[in-house]
Amino acid sequence: MIITMAHGSGGAFTSELIDKIFVKEFDNETVKELEDCAVIPGSKKIAMTTDSFVVKPIEYPGGDIGRLCICGTVNDLLMRGAKAKYITCGFIIEEGANSETLKRIVHSMAETAKEAGVIIVAGDTKVIDGNGGIMINTAGVGFVEEGLDISSRNLTPGDLVILSGNLGDHHATILGSRMNITNSIKSDNAPLTDIVSNLLKEKINIHTMRDVTRGGLATVLTELSRSSRVDIKLEEDKIPVSNAVRDFCGLLGLDPLYMGNEGKCIIVVPKNEAGKALEVIRNSKYGENAVIIGEVKEMAEDKACVYIETEIGGKRILDVLQDEGLPRIC
Template sequence: MKITLAHGSGGLQTTELINNVFANRFSNPVLDRMEDSAVVEGAPRIAMTTDSFVVNPLIFKGGDIGRLAICGTVNDLLMRGAVPKYITCGFILEEGLESGILEQAVQSMADTASEAGVIIVAGDTKVINGNGGMYINTSGVGFVSEGIDCASANCGIGDAVIVSGNMGDHHAAILSDRMKIENDIQSDCAPLTDMVKSMLDEHIEIHAMRDITRGGLATVLNELAVSSGCMIEISEDLIPVDKRVKSFSKILGLDPLYMGNEGKLAAIVKKEHADKALDIIKSSMYGQNAAIIGNVSAGEGVVVNTHLGGRRGVGVLVGEGLPRIC
């Protein structure tokens, strides 16, 4: 079956779509009331965020737009030291979309939400003219415990810089698909709830945390350095990159430092807590390849100590990170 404009009319077909595709998969006591808005339990400090997902292709190696839509928002909440609780979602479907693809994405959202420990409490669907595309917006709310202050401006001199795994997997997987290049590179798309919650539970002093999405590690670290008025120094040899991604990016003239991920974080942690934090991340669900890659020092910008013993600065990504021309 294909989605048609009738599925967005607000009438019978809309009800059928909601009941058959969304309601059973997302079911929970809050959503099941089917009210105009969700009323939920709160906390003294909450984190809120929103994100829109427009990935092409909709299904890719290692994930799909549904999993991405949960991970993106959940991870944004986690980066402020919040424990994610509630998600809302808005779907914009283009007519012609195969309902099977929609169902797969919705099932992925349900599975990923359950993995990430959040419930989907409200949603909306619209259908527009188009060519079988799908766009999802998710908003999220998380609870922030007393005393947690995880913010970009909080990096301190001497802090350790930890990344939770290999750089560039998602970017390489999506690009391989678009360029029809056969390989087994998988997107790293994943909710980071397990590793962040464990660090919070163990009272790791995390000064700042960012998920390393578009723009890659170089961009994220530059933003942290600017916000905190410091220099971040990292070592090329310590930055984890999968061998396959390394050769893929070499062929295309891309730099894994600027390639996006969807299940990786950079944590700026008090020096004395760095080893323990690394152990926690490494033993968590998606952190096996985590590494301490450098530290925060006085100065400005981001500097990479190269394999050959030189130093180079790295700026933020400019433009789209396009493959080179020859």
Template sequence: MKINMSHGSGGAQTSGLINDIFLKAFGNKILNRLEDAAVLSLSGKVAYTTDSFVVTPLIFAGGDIGRLSVCGTVNDLLMMGAVPKYLTAGFIIEEGASAQTLERIAQSMAKAAKEAGVKIAAGDTKVVEGSGGVYINTSGIGEVVKSGISISNCKAGDAIIVSGNLGEHHAAILAERMDVQNNIKSDCAPLNAIVVNLIQNNIAVHCMRDVTRGGLATVLNEIASGSRCGVEISETQLPVSDEVRGFCDILGLDPLYMANEGKMVAVVSGRHAKKALETIKSSRYGKNARIIGSVVEGKGVTMTTALGGRRAVDVLYGEGLPRIC
């Protein structure tokens, strides 16, 4: 079945769509009440965020827009030291979208939500003219269990840890768009285990950031400017799989600037560096973690290259586009 404008009318077909696809996938006590708003119980400080997802193709190696929309928002909450509790999900569906695809997306969201320990507590659907596109907005709320984690908290001597191989989501999406066959899969994942374990092990975490659009280079520059410090990294320590490295070499892309959807940077006190690394490595989605460098006095991000040279690592400007020749 294809979605048409009548599915967005607010009448019987809208109810059918909600019941058959969304409630079937997400159903829980709060959502099933179908009230105008969800009423939630939370304690202490809460973290609250929102993100929209517009990726094409909707389904790709290693994930889909549904999984992405849950993981993206969940990870943003986690990075503030919060345990994610509830999400809302808003769907803007272009007419012509396949109901089967929507169902697959919704099921995938439900699975990711279960993995991340969150409930989808409220939702909305709209149908607009178009040609089969699907856009999702999620917002999320979580309870802060470790406060004081901030982009402005990093200090000289801190260690910088990346939780795993870079560039996989970006490379997987590009490969799909280019119709290139390879084994690269999106890394799209909720990072609860890594964050919860860091906090439970009493690691002195000063800052956490998920490494999404703009890539690691952009996150490191945000740390340098947010904390008024310098960042030194070593190229040989950057975790990149051989397959992503090869893909990047062909297209003239740099893994430092590529998007990830299941990777984070943790900036921890230098004295906890080793313990933090071990904690992350033993957590789900963290086995390829590496200490890539440290926070120093000064400003900007500087990298020691594999050959022993030094260069600045700037933020991403414009889109990260493959080169012409």
């Protein structure tokens, strides 16, 4: 079935779309009610976030926009130490989209939500002019335990920085798909629920967590160093990148430090808890390749900065991502 403007009219076609695709997949009591809004239980400190997903292509090796839109929102909630609970989703579908594709995506959303332990409680669909694209906005709600303070301002000199796994997979996958290149690289899109809940369960004193998405590790750490007014020192040979991604990046001159990921986070903890934290993360789903990549330092000059010690002994300063692909060497 090809989706047309009629599917967004609010009439019978719309109901058909909702019943056949959404309600079927998002199989839970709240969504089945088809009310104007979801009424759900809750009593703690609430964490809320929203994000829009416009990835092209919408299906790619290792995932699709459905999985991505759940992971993105769930991970954002998790990074403040929240337990992710509820998700809403808004679909903006361009005329000409194939309902089979939509079905696959919605199915993938449902699977991912299950994996991440969240319930999709409400949704919306609009159809617009266009070329068959699908865009999704998700909002998420989670609960935060009283007394938990995980924030970008909490970095303290002496803390160690743990990265939950290899860099660059998602970005490389999307670029590869756009170029129609077949290789073994797959997106890392994944919910980080297991990592975070295990860390909280073990009462690790987490100072800061951040998912390493757009702009990559360099951007995320630079922002953190500025918020906390500390320097961060990384070691080049500790940064994990798979061989396939390294080769791909090498030829295209891409720097994995600036590439986006969708299932990776950094966790900053006091030095004395780093060993235990690393063990917990490595024993969690999607945390098998976690490593300690660096250390938080006292700010040496009047500007906070992140630098990486290169294998030949230099210190390269990292920054937030600039215009992609512009050379500086004269």
